Amino acid sequence: MNPSEILFSHNLKRTSCREGIIQVIGSNETALSEQEIRQQLEGNYDRTTYFRSFKTLEDSGIIHKIVVDNQTIKYALGAYNKENRKHAHFYCSKCQKVKCMTTVLTPEVPMPEGYRISETNLIIKGTCNNCNC
Amino acid sequence: MNPSEILFSHNLKRTSCREGIIQVIGSNETALSEQEIRQQLEGNYDRTTYFRSFKTLEDSGIIHKIVVDNQTIKYALGAYNKENRKHAHFYCSKCQKVKCMTTVLTPEVPMPEGYRISETNLIIKGTCNNCNC
DNA sequence: GTTTTAAATGCAACTGTGTTGCAAATGTAG
DNA sequence: CTACATTTGCAACACAGTTGCATTTAAAAC
Ligand SMILES: [Mn+2]
Ligand SMILES: [Mn+2]
Ligand SMILES: [Zn+2]
Ligand SMILES: [Zn+2]
16 A cells, blocks of 8 residues: 555545655655754655644554654554554664664563553564674 | 661662662552652752652662563562562552562573673563552 | 544643753862 | 862753644545
8 A cells, every 4th residue: 555545545635745754764664853844855745744744643653653762763654564453663772763663572570459440552662683793 | 677777788868869769669569750759848948859869779789670661660679589689569540559560570581692691671560459459 | 424522633822841052150279 | 188089050952752723644435
């Protein structure tokens, strides 16, 4: 599916900003920050528009947001794997890239009595296969 | 150990701001944000001083920082349990409190060839035992 | 194709976090 | 008490995030 079809299938208006964001994120191996997306995007959209677009796209599940730390936020396509499970994310402290580790699922955590889990986020930091050569 | 002794044992100057931060964090069950710490602290310190104090205290391992999302940052005492292992953190989306789950260790994650892990963060979101009554 | 309307965008203004440089204040060792 | 290195306060700045409102636009209705 191309960006336009993706938006249509989620009952979202097909605006150039949204299509551009999906297109750029979809053509990268690693997750991208707002700045990186903006640099790869032709149209010059307002910051507000980016944030509202990210929110809309995230709410619909077209993209997902990865919070590495309070200064490092990245976006990638999709949200779940085939089994509707969430995956871990890897942050390389050398190249600063964030990769969706689709083979590493977030763990089922045994919680003390009384706690209910809605979401589990697993962020792994280290150096990636590229940077360890 | 009281705040003054903690600072001394880490070769840090015993300033009132640092002692206050340690004291406030140490007397709370859950992790605290900068604002919450400031509210419970008597002295009126500059924001810069807080941030530099947090950094110093974190670098020395006296406190640890918990990044729930890019808008929610909390601080708690300590950094490791007895076995020098890191624990998971629980964020309650009802009461917004963050709790160190010292019984839940961060998992040993099996990574693909070539990746080296330096740190693993596990953030669990849901509702806590207090809010589920 | 034109009209209509709800939704998306741009802009201005604002909050909050994080960061730096530098002068003044302070903790600590001698 | 004195001297000195460290910490602090202040000013200035960078940048993420958020809101209200007027304008523009997508897409449905005609
Ligand atoms: Mn991912
Ligand atoms: Mn903790
Ligand atoms: Zn790398
Ligand atoms: Zn709660």
